[in-house]
Amino acid sequence: MTNHTAVLDEVMEPGTPQEYSEPAILSGPSEARAAGLPAWFREQQSAAWAKFESLPFPNRKDQPWRFSNVNALDLSPFVHSTRLSEKEREEILDLSTGLKEVAGRLIFADDQLLRRDPLPEKLLKSGVILKPLERAIIEHEDLFRRHFMAQPAALGSAKFAALHEAFVTSGTFVYVPRGVEVELPIEIFHWLHGENASVFPHTLLIADELSKVTVLEHFRSAHPNRAGFACGVNDLVVGRGAKVNYICAQNWNEKTLAIQINATTAARESSALSLNVHLGGNYSRFESLSRLIGEGARSDLLAVSVAHGAQEFDARTLQDHASPHTTSDLLYKNALTDSAKSTFGGLIRVEPHAHFTDAYQTVRNLLLSDDAEANSMPGLEILADNVKCSHGATSGQLSEDEMFYLLSRGIPAAIAKQLLVAGFLNEVVDRLSHPAITDLIHGLIEAKFQLRSRE
Amino acid sequence: MFCVPQMSQLSITNLRVSIGEQEIIRGLSLAIPKGEVHAIMGPNGSGKSTLAKVLAGHPDYKVTSGEILMDGENIMELAPDERARKGLFLAFQYPSEIPGVTIANFLRAAVQARMPEGEELEATDYYARLYEKMDLLEMDRSFTSRSVNEGFSGGEKKRNEILQLAMLEPKYAVLDETDSGLDIDALKVVAHGVNVMRGPGRGILVITHYQRLLDYIIPDHVHVMVQGRIVRSGGKELALELEEKGYESYEEVKTTAREPALA
Ligand SMILES: Nc1ncnc2c1ncn2[C@@H]1O[C@H](COP(=O)(O)OP(=O)(O)O)[C@@H](O)[C@H]1O
Ligand SMILES: [Mg+2]
Numbered sequence: 001m002t003n004h005t006a007v008l009d010e011v012m013e014p015g016t017p018q019e020y021s022e023p024a025i026l027s028g029p030s031e032a033r034a035a036g037l038p039a040w041f042r043e044q045q046s047a048a049w050a051k052f053e054s055l056p057f058p059n060r061k062d063q064p065w066r067f068s069n070v071n072a073l074d075l076s077p078f079v080h081s082t083r084l085s086e087k088e089r090e091e092i093l094d095l096s097t098g099l100k101e102v103a104g105r106l107i108f109a110d111d112q113l114l115r116r117d118p119l120p121e122k123l124l125k126s127g128v129i130l131k132p133l134e135r136a137i138i139e140h141e142d143l144f145r146r147h148f149m150a151q152p153a154a155l156g157s158a159k160f161a162a163l164h165e166a167f168v169t170s171g172t173f174v175y176v177p178r179g180v181e182v183e184l185p186i187e188i189f190h191w192l193h194g195e196n197a198s199v200f201p202h203t204l205l206i207a208d209e210l211s212k213v214t215v216l217e218h219f220r221s222a223h224p225n226r227a228g229f230a231c232g233v234n235d236l237v238v239g240r241g242a243k244v245n246y247i248c249a250q251n252w253n254e255k256t257l258a259i260q261i262n263a264t265t266a267a268r269e270s271s272a273l274s275l276n277v278h279l280g281g282n283y284s285r286f287e288s289l290s291r292l293i294g295e296g297a298r299s300d301l302l303a304v305s306v307a308h309g310a311q312e313f314d315a316r317t318l319q320d321h322a323s324p325h326t327t328s329d330l331l332y333k334n335a336l337t338d339s340a341k342s343t344f345g346g347l348i349r350v351e352p353h354a355h356f357t358d359a360y361q362t363v364r365n366l367l368l369s370d371d372a373e374a375n376s377m378p379g380l381e382i383l384a385d386n387v388k389c390s391h392g393a394t395s396g397q398l399s400e401d402e403m404f405y406l407l408s409r410g411i412p413a414a415i416a417k418q419l420l421v422a423g424f425l426n427e428v429v430d431r432l433s434h435p436a437i438t439d440l441i442h443g444l445i446e447a448k449f450q451l452r453s454r455e
Numbered sequence: 456m457f458c459v460p461q462m463s464q465l466s467i468t469n470l471r472v473s474i475g476e477q478e479i480i481r482g483l484s485l486a487i488p489k490g491e492v493h494a495i496m497g498p499n500g501s502g503k504s505t506l507a508k509v510l511a512g513h514p515d516y517k518v519t520s521g522e523i524l525m526d527g528e529n530i531m532e533l534a535p536d537e538r539a540r541k542g543l544f545l546a547f548q549y550p551s552e553i554p555g556v557t558i559a560n561f562l563r564a565a566v567q568a569r570m571p572e573g574e575e576l577e578a579t580d581y582y583a584r585l586y587e588k589m590d591l592l593e594m595d596r597s598f599t600s601r602s603v604n605e606g607f608s609g610g611e612k613k614r615n616e617i618l619q620l621a622m623l624e625p626k627y628a629v630l631d632e633t634d635s636g637l638d639i640d641a642l643k644v645v646a647h648g649v650n651v652m653r654g655p656g657r658g659i660l661v662i663t664h665y666q667r668l669l670d671y672i673i674p675d676h677v678h679v680m681v682q683g684r685i686v687r688s689g690g691k692e693l694a695l696e697l698e699e700k701g702y703e704s705y706e707e708v709k710t711t712a713r714e715p716a717l718a
Contacts, residue, residue, distance in 0.1 A: 401551045
């Protein structure tokens with residue numbers, strides 16, 4: 001293997017042209033972009049494009065899009081991204097600050113791999129794979145075919161999943177073999193760069209039996225004011241007894257239309273924890289399917305959002321219990337101010353034979369202004385016996401007593417408010433027991449408040 | 456007549472406070488000079504906590520007349536956080552629980568708020584001081600990373616109030632029933648924490664229901680509060696007298712005092 005040092009050369013897939021114009025994504029697949037991919041995959045992409053074209057555009061009358069501002073989904077401005085110059089690459093690499101210590105790191109901008117910090121020798125020897133998707137398609141075709149978008153997008157965005165499949169050209173492939181523990185997190189950056197650029201970030205994580213891994217993914221914009229479109233898919237395949245933490249820090253700029261589709265499958269005795277932090281985007285939709293397919297599996301679905309201005313966060317979830325003695329615990333918290341809006345639609349489904357299931361779903365909205373709006377649609381569908389389920393959604397304001405307590409200590413109102421909102425969100429963030437990542441997330445949330453106080 | 460200069464006392468004059476239609480503080484005057492410890496004793500419902508919260512600037516209470524001066528400055532129009540930064544501190548009878556905000560971060564924000572603009576709190580100095588005060592109050596250091604008051608026992612909450620007092624070093628401190636919920640050992644620790652804060656630069660008002668606390672924090676003056684008024688003031692021996700005789704006789708005083716007002 002030659003991938004032991006950070007390399008830039010492998011970014012240039014043979015056949016990738018140096019330049020191409022910027023066709024609108026709605027005019028169809030870009031031959032140039034897909035040039036390096038194998039024929040069978042490109043065929044699959046053509047079929048996906050046909051599917052995208054045939055599926056209807058979302059409508060608010062459909063339950064999965066109830067309360068959603070479907071007008072925000074206008075894709076006509078967005079174009080296929082162009083190649084970044086050497087200078088642009090350097091600038092973005094400089095901006096790519098995250099964790100101090102990682103097992104490996106991939107940095108993408110406009111779907112082009114800028115840099116790869118490979119795994120240490122020890123992990124490579126034990127068979128851990130961390131590769132750009134486009135290489136995994138070729139080098140690990142069997143694994144890839146078996147797991148790539150294996151779960152249908154069932155929560156409303158089938159059309160966007162098809163678009164993703166049609167246009168995906170890069171992303172991250174992680175495989176952790178049986179019994180291997182990757183101590184440090186794997187970190188991935190996806191940047192939006194060009195004006196009206198579109199990206200299709202993909203992460204496929206396969207954790208084999210009794211393995212352990214943590215993946216942190218950043219979504220960021222290189223420019224604060226350039227419009228962009230991100231249509232991402234991440235699939236987590238958690239094998240028997242494996243333990244996976246997946247953290248996504250979504251911090252696109254506020255001119256970004258973002259759609260992220262997640263599918264997690266948890267096998268027997270495994271545990272999957274995902275923490276999704278939603279800070280950016282003007283409309284940001286997040287669909288999360290968690291399937292508990294083996295006895296004793298556990299899934300923790302955590303999310304926080306901080307919404308201001310006219311931002312809209314739209315989350316749809318399904319906790320699907322397909323096996324007995326499984327547990328899922330969803331905790332979503334949104335802090336909203338100005339005329340921001342959040343929507344939650346979530347279902348707990350306990351399939352007929354999935355007895356002795358514990359399933360929880362809690363959504364808390366903190367409304368910091370009169371115009372902020374939060375809609376919650378929790379749901380239960382229980383087809384088994386001996387099931388412990390609870391769901392609840394609440395919306396409230398900051399507690400006046402808590403506020404007074406902080407003020408009485410001399411803490412100015414703006415900072416007191418910030419502390420209380422951060423405290424409200426911390427209950428979720430602190431469920432991840434990984435200090436370096438929680439610090440980073442606290443920092444991002446704080447930065448969002450500061451962005452606000454500068455306005 | 457000897458008079459403490461306005462410049463070094465917390466003075467309350469003819470204070471009247473209502474909540475909704477109900478008048479709770481009904482013409483109360485009191486002065487706490489720096490260097491002294493005053494105690495207010497009174498039955499439940501006499502308005503002691505209301506007085507404490509009005510001093511701190513709680514928005515729920517309406518001050519209908521009177522004035523509150525701190526070192527000669529009228530603080531009535533100041534927001535609660537401004538009063539605090541000017542040197543007023545209230546240890547709450549029922550401290551709020553603040554989920555997700557650690558004691559370390561909370562106190563850091565409070566200390567930082569007292570520093571000149573542009574100056575950053577030095578983390579190592581801050582922790583050194585915090586640990587020193589925690590040791591004084593026999594608080595385990597693990598408290599720093601716990602959410603403020605969340606899941607604390609009654610006694611832990613009160614210790615945490617006194618920890619804040621020690622960290623913020625106010626000019627005037629009002630301690631509202633800091634003894635309630637404490638066993639005797641905890642009471643001694645908390646009283647010690649308060650006693651080390653006594654000094655010429657600080658005025659302290661201790662509000663209590665029982666005389667017990669005043670065995671450990673010996674006051675210079677004791678005031679009896681009944682139905683929103685100070686009905687009697689005296690030296691520390693007054694506390695013992697109250698312990699023996701209770702408040703009944705004063706409640707009669709109150710009714711007789713009230714009638715002329717109604718006439
Ligand atoms: N927020 C409030 N709303 C309504 N009534 C109140 C409120 N706070 C205090 N009171 C009333 O004011 C009176 C005095 O209460 P308080 O100041 O707590 O007395 P103390 O501390 O002496 O026991 C009581 O009758 C109480 O019910
Ligand atoms: Mg009281």
